Amino acid sequence: MIAPTKGIAPQRSLLVIGAQTLQVLDRPMTISQTWTRLREWRASNGHHAPVPFWWFVLSLDVLYALSVVELDRELLTRRRADAAPAGG
Known part of the structure; x- marks a missing residue:
């Protein structure tokens, strides 16, 4: 489910969907804007x-659990690599 398996194709695994989401998340966006951009990106690629x-x-949940994205005031953003973990 998170990683590709016999039952989950690589392009449907949560890690791949998350990586594709990070590619389109080039600026803070709402969840619906990110969803639209991801669908457009997938279709064109x-x-x-x-x-x-x-x-x-679910892929956003994985990215959040890995501290790669955060949601602030309804905007999804990438976390900077040098940012301190949330709550700490």
């Missing part, structure tokens, strides 16, 4: 396996 919205949200 030949990734035709369907990814439902809830799967996209």
